[in-house]
Amino acid sequence: MFVLALIQDTVVIKPHELEHNVEPVVKQRLNQRLANRVVPELGLCMCVYDIVHVGVTYILPGEGQGHVRVKFRMVVLRPFVGEVIEARVVGSSRLGLTLSIEFFADIFVPADRLPDPHVYEEAEQIWYWEYPSEDDSQPPSKLYMDPGKIVKFKVVENIFKDISPDVGSVEAKEGKSYEIIGTMAETGLGCVGWWAANEEAADEEQEEDLDMGEE
Amino acid sequence: MEILNARKSVLTNYEVMKLREEEKNAFTAAAGKRVRDKDKMLMTVVYETQKYLKTTPAAVQTQDCISKLVKLLKPYELTGAETLQIINLRPTAPTDVQLIVEEPEERFKSETAMDDLINVVTSTLPPKPIPPATPSRTT
Structure with missing residues (x-):
């Protein structure tokens, strides 16, 4: 889920900070600049891991602050394609499910990537997986994916969008600079409870699905 | 800002959690004076990541x-x-x-x-x- 990225940048150090050891100041500056922000094509920056190299500090004519070139490593949220992550369902609509991992909530599972066959319950605005029961006389069981449930999903795509800061409020709300597209249509994905080995009912389902997977 | 290597290496959830704990401790020690507005982003992301990772197996590793x-x-x-x-x-x-x-x-x-x-x-x-x-x- 997390990667280390090697980044080079120039940091400004205020005159009154020049006397101190420069590293903590640089680290603080970089964290202020990047923590909890999305860098296009990189991912969501978390915090500075360490400072690899601090260059020479330059003071330009006419100002008192020091400019220093630094190389540092940053902890970045950038799951690889095919990675399995546990998340919580936070939103449900006709288009699909929105998932959250607390610090990042732009994870989307489109409707066609939900476990098949999936049905949308218009009245309650939730999706369920219509799981066929062994006995033909019994109606298929409905396995709900309602908000609050913990689910496992597999990363399909990382999408970056360049959102300009001065768009209208509607666009700003809908525009996501970084979005993860996931899938739940695979054995073992979906609500963690479905596959839990300690539940008798879930146990049966699991065995059946194993058979299905091998075919 | 230049990205020299976007994927230098991968980190396990455990490593991120440990780093977060250190970060938080260092911060609370240093922030005896005052927490600046600029630092709030870091605190938010540290808190939320920690909240998530506490629910994963990494919490007890x-x-x-x-x-x-x-x-x-x-x-x-x-x-x-x-x-x-x-x-x-x-x-x-x-x-x-x-x-x-x-x-x-x-x-x-x-x-x-x-x-x-x-x-x-x-x-x-x-x-x-x-x-x-x-x-x-x-x-």
Whole structure:
């Protein structure tokens, strides 16, 4: 889920900070600049891991602050394609499910990537997986994916969008600079409870699905 | 700003959590004076990441048990990404392993190989904290 990225940048150090050891100041500056922000094509920056190299500090004519070139490593949220992550369902609509991992909530599972066959319950605005029961006389069981449930999903795509800061409020709300597209249509994905080995009912389902997977 | 290497290496959830704890401690020590508005972003992301990672198996892992597991996983010839996933997710059922490992049928020729792998994982890594109960709607 997390990667280390090697980044080079120039940091400004205020005159009154020049006397101190420069590293903590640089680290603080970089964290202020990047923590909890999305860098296009990189991912969501978390915090500075360490400072690899601090260059020479330059003071330009006419100002008192020091400019220093630094190389540092940053902890970045950038799951690889095919990675399995546990998340919580936070939103449900006709288009699909929105998932959250607390610090990042732009994870989307489109409707066609939900476990098949999936049905949308218009009245309650939730999706369920219509799981066929062994006995033909019994109606298929409905396995709900309602908000609050913990689910496992597999990363399909990382999408970056360049959102300009001065768009209208509607666009700003809908525009996501970084979005993860996931899938739940695979054995073992979906609500963690479905596959839990300690539940008798879930146990049966699991065995059946194993058979299905091998075919 | 230049990105020199977007993927220098990968981190396990455990490593991120440890780093976060250090970060938080260093911060509370330094912030005896005052927390500036600019630093709030960092605090927010630290808090939320921690909140998430506390619900994952990483919460109870230690450096020792992870390095032990990595040694024990050697004979299975897993890729780096697969090992990372096993540490992060701590699979306890064959379905979990099938998700993580590519082409499980070919890689695990015998039925027992996968069970062995699960045994290794469950015996080396401590069980994850019990998640808060969610209302079940399965009929």
